Amino acid sequence: MKIAKTVAELKTCLEAIGKDKTIGFVPTMGYLHDGHLALIKAAHAENDVTVLSIFVNPTQFAPGEDLDAYPRDFDRDSQLAKAAGTDLLFFPDPTEIYPTGASTFVEVDGEITKKLCGQSRPTHFKGVTTVVNILFNLIYPTRAYFGQKDAQQVAVIKKMVRDLHLPVQIIVCPIVREADGLAMSSRNVLLNPEERNQALVLSQSLASAGALYQAGEGSVKFLKDKIVSQISSMPLTCIDYVDILDFETLESIESIASPALAAVAVRFEKTRLLDNIILD
Amino acid sequence: MKIAKTVAELKTCLEAIGKDKTIGFVPTMGYLHDGHLALIKAAHAENDVTVLSIFVNPTQFAPGEDLDAYPRDFDRDSQLAKAAGTDLLFFPDPTEIYPTGASTFVEVDGEITKKLCGQSRPTHFKGVTTVVNILFNLIYPTRAYFGQKDAQQVAVIKKMVRDLHLPVQIIVCPIVREADGLAMSSRNVLLNPEERNQALVLSQSLASAGALYQAGEGSVKFLKDKIVSQISSMPLTCIDYVDILDFETLESIESIASPALAAVAVRFEKTRLLDNIILD
Numbered sequence: 001m002k003i004a005k006t007v008a009e010l011k012t013c014l015e016a017i018g019k020d021k022t023i024g025f026v027p028t029m030g031y032l033h034d035g036h037l038a039l040i041k042a043a044h045a046e047n048d049v050t051v052l053s054i055f056v057n058p059t060q061f062a063p064g065e066d067l068d069a070y071p072r073d074f075d076r077d078s079q080l081a082k083a084a085g086t087d088l089l090f091f092p093d094p095t096e097i098y099p100t101g102a103s104t105f106v107e108v109d110g111e112i113t114k115k116l117c118g119q120s121r122p123t124h125f126k127g128v129t130t131v132v133n134i135l136f137n138l139i140y141p142t143r144a145y146f147g148q149k150d151a152q153q154v155a156v157i158k159k160m161v162r163d164l165h166l167p168v169q170i171i172v173c174p175i176v177r178e179a180d181g182l183a184m185s186s187r188n189v190l191l192n193p194e195e196r197n198q199a200l201v202l203s204q205s206l207a208s209a210g211a212l213y214q215a216g217e218g219s220v221k222f223l224k225d226k227i228v229s230q231i232s233s234m235p236l237t238c239i240d241y242v243d244i245l246d247f248e249t250l251e252s253i254e255s256i257a258s259p260a261l262a263a264v265a266v267r268f269e270k271t272r273l274l275d276n277i278i279l280d
Numbered sequence: 281m282k283i284a285k286t287v288a289e290l291k292t293c294l295e296a297i298g299k300d301k302t303i304g305f306v307p308t309m310g311y312l313h314d315g316h317l318a319l320i321k322a323a324h325a326e327n328d329v330t331v332l333s334i335f336v337n338p339t340q341f342a343p344g345e346d347l348d349a350y351p352r353d354f355d356r357d358s359q360l361a362k363a364a365g366t367d368l369l370f371f372p373d374p375t376e377i378y379p380t381g382a383s384t385f386v387e388v389d390g391e392i393t394k395k396l397c398g399q400s401r402p403t404h405f406k407g408v409t410t411v412v413n414i415l416f417n418l419i420y421p422t423r424a425y426f427g428q429k430d431a432q433q434v435a436v437i438k439k440m441v442r443d444l445h446l447p448v449q450i451i452v453c454p455i456v457r458e459a460d461g462l463a464m465s466s467r468n469v470l471l472n473p474e475e476r477n478q479a480l481v482l483s484q485s486l487a488s489a490g491a492l493y494q495a496g497e498g499s500v501k502f503l504k505d506k507i508v509s510q511i512s513s514m515p516l517t518c519i520d521y522v523d524i525l526d527f528e529t530l531e532s533i534e535s536i537a538s539p540a541l542a543a544v545a546v547r548f549e550k551t552r553l554l555d556n557i558i559l560d
Contacts, residue, residue, distance in 0.1 A: 007445065019299045097445075103389040104409070104443035110383040129384070130444075137445045163384035164410075165287065165377075165417045 001082040003089045007096050010138060013088050021048035025141030025168075026086075027132060030054035031071040031186035035176040037084045039145040042173055044085030051139050052081050053090040055097065060127030069270065071189050090139070097134055106133040108156050108163070112250050116152045116263055117274075120240050128153055129160050136168055143169045147176070149183050151261050151276045155250055175276070177203065183275045195268040198234040202264055202275040205230035209244075209262055213279045218255045220244045223262065231266060240265035240272060247278060281362040283369045287376050290418060293368050301328035305421030305448075306366075307412060310334035311351040311466035315456040317364045319425040322453055324365030331419050332361050333370040335377065340407030349550065351469050370419070377414055386413040388436050388443070392530045396432045396543055397554075400520050408433055409440050416448055423449045427456075429463050431541055431556045435530055455555070457483065463555045475548040478514040482544055482555040485510035489524075489542055493559045498535045500524045503542065511546060520545035520552060527558060 004010040017023070024043025028036050032054075043050040054077055061067035074091065081089050106129045107113075113125040136144065146154050158170050176184045181203035182196075191199060205227040212223060227242045245252060247259040256279055263276040284290040297303070304323025308316050312334075323330040334357055341347035354371065361369050386409045387393075393405040416424065426434050438450050456464045461483035462476075471479060485507045492503060507522045525532060527539040536559055543556040 099442060102443040103392075104386065104440050105389060106384065106386050106413075106444070108384045112383075133386075134445050137447060140447065160384050162379060163382040164386070165414050167417060167420065 001078070001086050001089055003078065003091060005091050005093070005096075007092065007138060010088075010090050010092075014139065017049050017088075022142040023047055023139065024050045025135070025139050025144045026050070026052045027135050027144065027146075028052065028054055029056045029070065029186065030077050031073060031189070032077045032080045033176070033184040033186060033188075035147050035149060035173075035184040037080060038176050039147060039173050040081065040084040040086055042171065043143065043145050046171075047142060049087045050085050051088045051090060051141065052086040053092075053135055053139075054081075055090075055092055055094075055131070055135075057097075057127055057131040058094050059098070059130060060124050062121060062123055065121070066187075066190075066270070066272075069190065071186055090135075097131065104130075106130045106160065106164070108160050112152075112159055113156055115245065115250055116241055116243060117265060118152070120265070125153070125156050129156060132157055133160065133164075133166070136166055141168050143171050145171045145173060147174075148172050148278075149175045149185065149274060149276070151263055151274075152250065155248070181207070183273070185273060187271050187273060190271040191268060195236055195271065198236045199266075199268065199273055201231050201234045201237065202266055202273060206262055206264065206275055206277040210277050210279060213256065218257075220254055220256065220260075223256075227262065227264060231264065236268055238267040240267055244279070247280075281358070281366050281369055283358065283371060285371050285373070285376075287372065287418060290368075290370050290372075294419065297329050297368075302422040303327055303329050303331055303419065305331045305333070305415070305419050305424045307333045307335070307415050307424065307426075309336045309350065309466065310357050311353060311469070312357045312360045313456070313464040313466060313468075315427050315429060315453075315464040317360060318456050319427060319453050320361060320364040320366055322451065323423065323425050326451075327422060329367045330365055331368045331370060331421065332366045333372075333415055333419075334361075335370075335372055335374075335411070335415075337377075337407060337411040338374055339378070339410060340404050342401060342403055345401070346467075346470075346550070346552075349470065351466055370415075377411065384410075386410045386440065386444070388440050392432075392439055393436055395525065395530055396521055396523060397545060398432070400545070405433070405436050409436060412437055413440065413444075413446070416446055421448050423451050425451045425453060427454075428452050428558075429455045429465065429554060429556070431543055431554075432530065435528070461487070463553070465553060467551050467553060470551040471548060475516050475551065478516045479546075479548065479553055481511050481514045481517065482546055482553060486542055486544065486555055486557040490557050490559060493536065498537075500534055500536065500540075503536075507542065507544060511544065516548055518547040520547055524559070527560075 024047030026039045247261045259280040304327030306319045524542045527541045539560040
């Protein structure tokens, strides 16, 4: 596995690979877990070359968010990345991605970035779409792999790719969960034992809603209320949002006809966790 | 010369060309003049394949600007394009470039887009950078060719390319002028004979400032005042701006040390013209 820490090193590596190979690209912020490794394995299975980026992107964190606290362990990550089939690992400094005076942004406008995480993190997706666009420009992947855990990010990036005619196929892989159901996240390590225990309510409340939906319950309000009351029963939780939206457009719905996304964001003291389920 | 009117046709043509060829790309709004043809000839000389786009981009016109009045003549353009060495002409409808519901924008923030044309056309460069980004994504050119006549556009696009790490080289070609000095522009055809005559004051006032600079005058205020008074002597002119800025950053300067850009925008009744000169 090659490691490139600068844009110049990355370009040298990509030139050596040549233009005829298919490239599967997995952009991450590192501190890899089995969810990331599933993306790397999928990229490895479907492409000639697998490129992984590890970059804790400062522009998607607002002041006061957990940029500094975000967990990092490059040595562990590079071993896991290599074992999962990564051919080229791009691990740049922020100054490599954002040259001095950089002030160009890629922004997906509209409800799709204003709902869910966009409510409490209004500048977040502008940072995500900008950095993903930059990484696509640098790596020119055939396919890029994202986890369904970040459902809104997936919807926003798909829209950016469509609107800007980016020549890349977006592949979405299912949420990978711990044995007890907690959705894997690099931030899970920041939970204390009691928070870790209560965090199970995210996946449990979504599974309950899924069971009610499968049993015939189609009212968005009813299902949302059920999820809210189940999460609120855990005293360390603070709900950021609970919502059920059209799966593709993230538009509001009153009852579930086509596939819908039930998504939650819940804060513990220092840690904000996401989970979701597709109701189909 | 192939003509592609849809994204699908464009992709078919580009696939036939293959990935190993260098592509020189000339984005235009059509109604081609010798300035455009110089860009096409430069692209033809320096690349395996020359791609020209003709697209009057609606997102760079604000309501009330001259989108509808912008001159168009596809048959004439396609003959000129072919004769100048175009291999592939992309002539899409707006719906091909902007799919239904498109709401993703590429924006260069900061003074560089707020000065000069950015003052009277505050949404213009957002439209320009978005469409140029889309065209780069569709065509993936090795080099893209722009005219120095649109000096601020050149500076903004260079900054976008740098900030977003776009894999394209920006080539800037000198202003091409009519025999009497008027900078070539598709909008010149919209001038009536008296306006056409008075429009000569743009190039004349810039040439006068250039001569003063070469004779040792380095005061930006003095040179600007000279240009303003010369243009204002023509009764049909209405100055949009006259400015002298750092050539690369478009930052304000008081005296000329490194290369500077002297740029003017002047309105006649229905037509707004640009011209500039590099003071070096």
